[in-house]
Amino acid sequence: MLLEKARKDLVKYGMKLVEHDLTKGTGGNLSIYDIEEGLMAITPSGIAYSDMEPLDIVIMNLDGEVVEGDKKPSSEEAMHRFIYKERSNINALVHAHSTYATSLSLLRQSLPPAHYMIALAGYDVRCAEYATYGTEELANNAVKAMEGRNAVLLANHGLLAGARDLPNAFNTAEEVEFVAEVYWRAKAIGEPVILPEDEMALMEEKFKSYGQVKK
Numbered sequence: 001m002l003l004e005k006a007r008k009d010l011v012k013y014g015m016k017l018v019e020h021d022l023t024k025g026t027g028g029n030l031s032i033y034d035i036e037e038g039l040m041a042i043t044p045s046g047i048a049y050s051d052m053e054p055l056d057i058v059i060m061n062l063d064g065e066v067v068e069g070d071k072k073p074s075s076e077e078a079m080h081r082f083i084y085k086e087r088s089n090i091n092a093l094v095h096a097h098s099t100y101a102t103s104l105s106l107l108r109q110s111l112p113p114a115h116y117m118i119a120l121a122g123y124d125v126r127c128a129e130y131a132t133y134g135t136e137e138l139a140n141n142a143v144k145a146m147e148g149r150n151a152v153l154l155a156n157h158g159l160l161a162g163a164r165d166l167p168n169a170f171n172t173a174e175e176v177e178f179v180a181e182v183y184w185r186a187k188a189i190g191e192p193v194i195l196p197e198d199e200m201a202l203m204e205e206k207f208k209s210y211g212q213v214k215k
Contacts, residue, residue: 081139
């Protein structure tokens with residue numbers, strides 16, 4: 001069985017997506033890219049995370065060909081493949097339908113640096129232009145808006161976060177959702193103070209060695 005550890009990790013973190021309230025039902029998807037093998041392991045389409053097993057994970061190359069697995073890959077497999085083709089520093093992706101990040105995406109609004117933890121994703125989290133789910137147009141829009149960032153909001157859809165490995169990709173998704181929530185709550189009673197660019201540049205530098213989830 002190809003990428004056995006990656007398969008097990010995806011099943012584990014798929015459950016965490018639901019347990020940590022980052023998605024509902026079968027929404028969202030996760031993947032890991034093995035750069036040495038040149039293969040991507042991705043969650044299948046339409047299977048509840050509680051029912052998912054390692055054998056259900058689909059193994060693909062970055063040309064979109066299924067190498068191993070009898071399940072249909074996630075409808076967003078192109079978005080994952082396109083990111084891996086463009087970003088050498090990202091080897092895992094988490095796509096979530098989390099409440100507050102998705103709420104901002106409905107407004108077609110980027111998430112500004114209202115809290116320093118957003119530095120895990122970059123200076124801010126842009127909102128990609130809308131496109132129908134599962135299309136190459138959406139994949140291209142995500143790649144563009146995620147340039148220089150580790151996360152992106154997908155308009156009227158949800159959140160995509162990436163990192164060097166799955167634990168850090170999941171952590172980035174959680175922290176972006178946290179910042180989205182406190183920003184949303186602060187906006188309800190006033191106007192949040194946004195951190196300046198020089199402070200966020202310092203945070204991005206500090207986060208290269210601090211606050212990272214270890215394997």
